[in-house]
Amino acid sequence: MPKTVILHLSGEDPVLADMDQEPEPGDLFIRVTNMRKKDGKPVPYLAAGVQAVIYPWHRITFLEIMPSEEERSSVVDFFRM
Structure with missing residues (x-):
């Protein structure tokens, strides 16, 4: 199942994308x-x-990896009281 990521490219606005697997330390590209x-508009x-x-x-x-729906239930979001 692909994971949604926020991709921050040099000199560009951040974009959303899907990745099949998380990058490994030895990868040269994603x-x-x-x-x-x-x-949601096209790039x-x-x-x-x-x-x-x-x-x-x-x-x-940098790359932000968003939690999937099943992982979201175990993620604790910060909130103010």
Whole structure:
């Protein structure tokens, strides 16, 4: 089951994407599918019909891996009282 990630690219706005598996320490690139802006709109610099994009690590500032629905029940969110 793919995990949703927030991909922070150098010099670009963050985008949402799906990853089949988390990257390993020795990986030179990551492969993401279903790229979209955070508001769900298409990413303007991708051609229509693109299925997957491969990014080398030097283009990525950082990567946020979001919990899946079954993991969300065990994640404790912060709240104020």
